[in-house]
Amino acid sequence: MEAKLPEFGRFAEPSLLILVSLSDGPKHGYAIMQDVEQGTGRPMGAGTLYAALARLEERGLVEPLTPVDRRRPYRLTAVGATMLAEQLRGLSKFAQRGLRQLGETRP
Amino acid sequence: MKSFLIRCYPSRWRDRYGDEFEAILDERPLGPFDVADILLAAIDAHLHLRGIDAASNHTRGFMMSLRIGGSAAILGGVLFLAGLVASSIDQSDEGASPWAAFLFAGTAALLLALIGLSSFQARRHPRLIWTAFAVPALGTAVSCIGIVGMAVVGDRSLIADFSPWEIWIFGIFATVLGSALFAVATYQTRALSRRAAALLATGSIVLVAILVVGMTGIVPAVVGDAGVVTSVLMLAGLLAFAAGWIALGWTALRLERPTAAAA
Numbered sequence: 545m546e547a548k549l550p551e552f553g554r555f556a557e558p559s560l561l562i563l564v565s566l567s568d569g570p571k572h573g574y575a576i577m578q579d580v581e582q583g584t585g586r587p588m589g590a591g592t593l594y595a596a597l598a599r600l601e602e603r604g605l606v607e608p609l610t611p612v613d614r615r616r617p618y619r620l621t622a623v624g625a626t627m628l629a630e631q632l633r634g635l636s637k638f639a640q641r642g643l644r645q646l647g648e649t650r651p
Numbered sequence: 652m653k654s655f656l657i658r659c660y661p662s663r664w665r666d667r668y669g670d671e672f673e674a675i676l677d678e679r680p681l682g683p684f685d686v687a688d689i690l691l692a693a694i695d696a697h698l699h700l701r702g703i704d705a706a707s708n709h710t711r712g713f714m715m716s717l718r719i720g721g722s723a724a725i726l727g728g729v730l731f732l733a734g735l736v737a738s739s740i741d742q743s744d745e746g747a748s749p750w751a752a753f754l755f756a757g758t759a760a761l762l763l764a765l766i767g768l769s770s771f772q773a774r775r776h777p778r779l780i781w782t783a784f785a786v787p788a789l790g791t792a793v794s795c796i797g798i799v800g801m802a803v804v805g806d807r808s809l810i811a812d813f814s815p816w817e818i819w820i821f822g823i824f825a826t827v828l829g830s831a832l833f834a835v836a837t838y839q840t841r842a843l844s845r846r847a848a849a850l851l852a853t854g855s856i857v858l859v860a861i862l863v864v865g866m867t868g869i870v871p872a873v874v875g876d877a878g879v880v881t882s883v884l885m886l887a888g889l890l891a892f893a894a895g896w897i898a899l900g901w902t903a904l905r906l907e908r909p910t911a912a913a914a
Contacts, residue, residue, distance in 0.1 A: 593675075
């Protein structure tokens with residue numbers, strides 16, 4: 545895998561959230577923001593969204609579709625889906641290890 | 652407000668994302684968080700796109716920085732040496748010596764050299780290089796105040812009982828100290844000639860030591876034999892300092908030459 549999300553710097557986390565949001569189908573920018581906000585409970589600024597989207601598009605992880613009015617939907621590419629799955633598996637392992645350790649250290 | 656925020660982005664970015672971004676801003680009320688977020692992202696877009704554009708011109712830009720930095724290092728070394736030696740010999744008390752302006756120009760040239768020649772070192776030692784730049788940058792400003800002060804008030808106190816001459820010397824001290832830090836970073840990274848970096852480091856450290864002794868009065872009287880030794884050390888340090896900068900400048904220009912010829 546060529547692109548790694550950590551290369552996205554401070555946009556790594558927003559990029560992951562965008563990929564997750566697009567994993568159930570194409571969405572335009574505003575829909576991604578709403579989806580991320582509902583999923584995480586935290587706002588995502590339009591500036592952050594497009595900074596991350598530009599990087600994801602540049603690396604071929606998402607692709608733009610034909611705009612409807614001024615709204616342009618984006619969808620996950622095959623490379624993007626593979627990358628997302630890899631990232632989520634890694635995070636899942638990390639979370640499981642953390643939970644296991646927490647369980648062991650608890651009285 | 653919305654159109655201002657969109658205009659903060661580079662034109663290439665606006666051509667690609669402008670319409671859809673504007674649509675989002677129309678749909679969503681903007682708070683301070685959004686404005687700050689967009690402004691930060693606009694800065695990022697400028698830097699990000701510049702990085703993409705610069706990719707093809709990277710070599711050319713780097714060579715240009717070597718050329719400017721190398722030339723400035725040679726000029727700065729010569730001017731600094733000439734200015735300091737001449738102003739030491741010229742004992743006239745008629746305000747600022749014209750040699751001080753020489754020295755000031757040399758200091759400014761060395762600052763430019765530091766910027767032009769520090770791209771490699773900054774990757775491995777960013778803090779050291781930023782300090783090496785910030786200290787002489789401050790020193791150049793302080794030197795400038797000292798020179799203007801000498802011309803305006805002569806030997807009278809200018810700031811907090813310090814005479815313009817003392818302020819000027821403080822600026823020189825900062826330049827030499829910054830040069831020492833730059834030399835250490837250059838020596839460690841092997842970016843340019845290590846011998847030249849070692850020469851510059853040695854000269855700078857000798858000069859820093861002499862200036863510290865002179866400014867703090869740790870050694871009460873630099874007279875007699877001690878005075879001769881100090882003068883010889885001062886001259887040797889100054890020569891090594893100037894020669895170090897000139898040699899670094901020379902090696903930078905030589906690094907640039909083969910690629911320029913091939914282009």
